[in-house]
Structures are given as structure tokens and as C-alpha cells.
Amino acid sequence: MKIAVAGKGGSGKTTISGTLARLWARDGRDVLALDADTNPMLGITLGLGPEETDLVLGVRQGLDTGETEHAPSVDEMIETFGRDAPDDVRLVVASRIDQIDPG
Amino acid sequence: MRLAVAGKGGSGKSFVAGTLARVLARQGRRVLVLDSDPMPGLGISLGMGPMADDMLAGAVERGEDDRWRLRKGIGAARAVQQFSATGPDGVRLLQFGKPDHDGLGPIMGSLNGFTQVVHRLARDGVLAGWTIIGDLPAGPRQTAYNWAPYAERFLVVVEPTWQSVLTGRRVSRLAAARGTAGVAVVVNKVRDAADVEFVGAEVGMAPLAAVPADPTVRDADRSGVAPIDAAPGAPAVVAVRDLADRLTEPAGTVAGPNSEGAAT
Numbered sequence: 001m002k003i004a005v006a007g008k009g010g011s012g013k014t015t016i017s018g019t020l021a022r023l024w025a026r027d028g029r030d031v032l033a034l035d036a037d038t039n040p041m042l043g044i045t046l047g048l049g050p051e052e053t054d055l056v057l058g059v060r061q062g063l064d065t066g067e068t069e070h071a072p073s074v075d076e077m078i079e080t081f082g083r084d085a086p087d088d089v090r091l092v093v094a095s096r097i098d099q100i101d102p103g
Numbered sequence: 104m105r106l107a108v109a110g111k112g113g114s115g116k117s118f119v120a121g122t123l124a125r126v127l128a129r130q131g132r133r134v135l136v137l138d139s140d141p142m143p144g145l146g147i148s149l150g151m152g153p154m155a156d157d158m159l160a161g162a163v164e165r166g167e168d169d170r171w172r173l174r175k176g177i178g179a180a181r182a183v184q185q186f187s188a189t190g191p192d193g194v195r196l197l198q199f200g201k202p203d204h205d206g207l208g209p210i211m212g213s214l215n216g217f218t219q220v221v222h223r224l225a226r227d228g229v230l231a232g233w234t235i236i237g238d239l240p241a242g243p244r245q246t247a248y249n250w251a252p253y254a255e256r257f258l259v260v261v262e263p264t265w266q267s268v269l270t271g272r273r274v275s276r277l278a279a280a281r282g283t284a285g286v287a288v289v290v291n292k293v294r295d296a297a298d299v300e301f302v303g304a305e306v307g308m309a310p311l312a313a314v315p316a317d318p319t320v321r322d323a324d325r326s327g328v329a330p331i332d333a334a335p336g337a338p339a340v341v342a343v344r345d346l347a348d349r350l351t352e353p354a355g356t357v358a359g360p361n362s363e364g365a366a367t
Contacts, residue, residue: 008142009241010113014266039111039242039273041266050265097243098273100280 018045025087032078032090038097046085056083058096104350105225105235107251109278110260111270112241115291118320118330119260120238121148122343123350125331128192130347132234135183137221138198139250140240141207145198150329151190157200157209159186159216171215180229182220191329224253242270246277254278256285256350261306263290263298268305275306287311289346291339312346314339 005017014037021033035042035056043053059081063072072080082092104127108120120136128134138145146154162182163171173182187195199217200210207214221237224230235253239245246257257278261271275286290302291314299313317339323330331340 008112008144010111037242038244039270041111041269044266044269050269053265054269097247097277099247100277101248 014041015045018042018047021046021085021089022087025089030090031088032082032092033085035091035093038095040093040096042093043083043085043091046089046091048083048085048091052083056091056093056096057081058093060095061098105253105255106258106350107237107239107246107254107256107278107284108258108260109239109243109246109251109274110241111262111267114260114262114267114270115314115320116241116260117144117148117238118339119258119289119291119314119343119346120236121145121150121329122331122340123347124149124194124234124236125192125329126344126347127234127236127351128194130351133195133232134193134234134236135187135195135197135224135230137217137235137237137251138196139217139221139245140198140238141200141202142240143201145238146196147324147327148329149190149194149196150332151188151196154188154196154198156203157213158188158198159200159213159220160210162186162220163212163216165212171212171219173216173219179220179223179227182216183230186216191332218250221250222252243274243277246274249281252283254284256287258287258289258311259306260289260291261302261310262292263294263301265305268302271302271306275308289314292316311349312342314342314346 005013007013021031025031033042033046043056059077062081078092082090085091108116110116124134124136162173162177164174166172183195187197189195200213202210224235237251259271259275261267278284278286288306288308288310289312290299290310293299293313293315299310303310315338317337319334319337320330320339323333
């Protein structure tokens with residue numbers, strides 16, 4: 001099962017996504033929670049806490065800073081850049097905007 | 104005065120930007136509001152009717168290099184004069200456009216025109232006396248990518264939740280990093296003084312204003328009416344009026360809200 005959650009800012013996308021992920025993980029499913037927002041907050045509703053949520057590395061930033069030498073597979077990206085959240089949900093942040101564009 | 108309003112989705116950026124624009128216009132200022140959000144929202148907060156999806160299409164043409172450029176004779180002031188929509192209290196609105204089911208394709212001309220106008224606003228002498236308020240879409244992207252080069256100050260709207268605080272902290276840092284604008288925090292949906300303290304402590308600056316949680320804002324949205332028209336005396340609207348006063352005070356006298364004000 002693969003689900004994408006969308007809607008207006010503040011409507012509750014992240015709350016619904018994070019809670020669904022936790023519930024399904026508790027049912028025994030392997031859950032990958034993909035935060036595709038460049039302002040990634042899914043860690044908060046998964047239960048990682050604000051400090052940890054603010055530190056999860058974006059895959060894109062991880063690749064850019066050369067943490068891996070070759071183009072990694074999806075599994076390797078999940079392994080390298082993902083982070084375990086409660087109930088063994090695996091959280092992966094796609095990209096995080098953290099710097100101004102100098103151009 | 105030239106402002107950009109930024110923050111997390113749902114924090115109340117459009118409410119603050121739209122209401123502030125109306126308040127300042129009523130004080131006799133010429134106000135231009137810039138909407139660079141591809142999603143709807145600001146029009147309702149301002150109390151404006153339907154408008155063109157590609158407002159600035161007529162301002163641009165394609166050059167020999169196939170790039171969009173402003174048509175001859177059209178600078179920032181002319182673009183405002185000729186292509187902006189006029190709303191209640193004489194507020195002028197420029198928006199880059201709203202995509203339909205075909206995506207951004209049909210509004211690419213308007214979007215390019217908007218971008219070029221926005222980059223000329225601050226240097227246009229005709230607009231020197233104008234109040235300019237940009238309502239940025241949710242999150243840090245447009246702040247990071249210099250979509251508000253006109254801004255002398257970023258108003259970062261934050262509600263008392265961690266998601267909103269982390270976003271507000273990031274947007275504040277990005278806005279300050281360019282070194283061209285000041286940053287102020289507006290706390291929205293405040294229930295008590297602890298809410299204001301939480302945001303101030305975690306974003307790392309004393310809030311410039313605290314706007315109370317106020318169901319009339321949502322009710323106004325549901326009725327399709329601007330909050331300032333639906334309930335001019337509502338606590339949230341009154342708080343934005345106070346914010347307007349604080350923003351127009353002479354430099355150096357700006358103070359934060361007191362705790363009593365925050366608690367109401």
C-alpha cells in the first residue's frame with residue numbers, strides 16, 4: 001500500500017500522515033514515512049520530538065555533501081539517511097531547505 | 104514601508120497580510136499587496152472578488168531568445184497601475200497567477216512578469232511612498248529563493264505549536280541571512296501568555312505582536328468575507344490594528360506586546 005497525503009497548509013496533512021504511520025506500524029506492518037515537504041515536520045507527529053525532527057538529514061542534502069560515493073539505491077538511501085521513529089516507523093526526509101540560494 | 108509575511112501553512116499569514124493591508128489603507132496609505140502563492144487564500148482575507156488567473160499576462164512578451172520580458176514602457180509602477188486589481192479601501196493587489204488543471208503552463212507569462220516587477224519595486228521612485236505587503240506561500244522556499252527582494256522587514260507568523268515554531272525559526276534565519284531585511288515575529292492563535300512566551304523563547308526573539316485565537320476569523324472565511332468586514336471589532340482584527348500601529352511607529356520605538364495584551 002502506498003499513500004500520498006495532500007492538502008492546504010495547516011489542514012492537518014502531517015498529523016494524519018504521522019498518526020496513520022504509527023497505527024499501521026502497531027498493526028505489524030513495515031511502514032516507511034516519507035516526508036516530501038521541503039519544510040519537513042513529519043517527525044513531530046511521528047513522535048520524534050522537535051529537536052530530533054529539526055536534525056533529520058534530507059536525502060538530497062546528504063547526497064550533495066558527498067556522504068555516499070556512488071548513486072545509491074532506494075534501499076541504501078532509506079538505510080543511510082532514514083531514521084527510526086517510535087513503533088519502528090522508518091522516517092525519510094527527501095529534502096530540507098535550510099540555506100538561502102545565493103543566486 | 105515594505106513587508107513580506109512568511110511562516111508555516113495555516114499560521115495565519117494571509118489573515119495578517121490581508122487585514123494589515125486594509126487597516127493601513129484606511130489610514131490613508133497607498134497599499135500594494137503581492138500574492139505569490141499559487142493557491143487561493145489572500146483574496147478572501149482582503150475581501151476581493153474573483154480576478155484573472157493570469158493577471159500580468161498583458162505586461163510581458165517573449166524576446167528573440169524566447170525569454171519572457173516586460174513589454175516596452177512597462178516598469179514596476181506602470182505594471183501596478185495597469186494590471187493590479189483594486190479591492191476594498193483602495194488596496195491594490197498583484198498576483199502571479201493561479202494555476203488551473205493544466206498546471207503552471209498557462210500562467211508562465213504572468214509569473215515571469217510578476218517576478219520581474221517584484222525585483223524592481225524597491226527601486227521605482229513612483230512607488231517610493233507606497234506600503235508594500237507580500238504574502239508568501241507556506242514554508243521557507245520563497246524566503247530562501249529571494250522572492251521578496253523588496254522587503255525591509257519580514258513578519259514571520261507563528262502559532263504556538265512546535266511545527267510552526269520550527270518553521271518560524273528556519274524562516275527567520277533565512278530572512279536574516281540575506282542581510283537586507285529585519286525580522287519580526289507575530290504570534291497568532293494565542294490562548295494565554297504562556298503561548299507567547301513559548302514562541303518567543305523557542306524562535307529566539309521577543310514577539311512584536313500577539314494575535315488571539317479567534318473563531319470569528321474562521322467564521323469570516325466560511326462566509327467568504329474578509330475578517331475586517333465580517334467583524335471589525337473582533338479581537339484578532341483589533342490585534343492586527345495594534346500591529347499596524349507598532350509597524351508605523353518611528354524606528355527605534357518598536358516594543359513587544361505586554362503580557363496582559365497577550366493574555367486577552
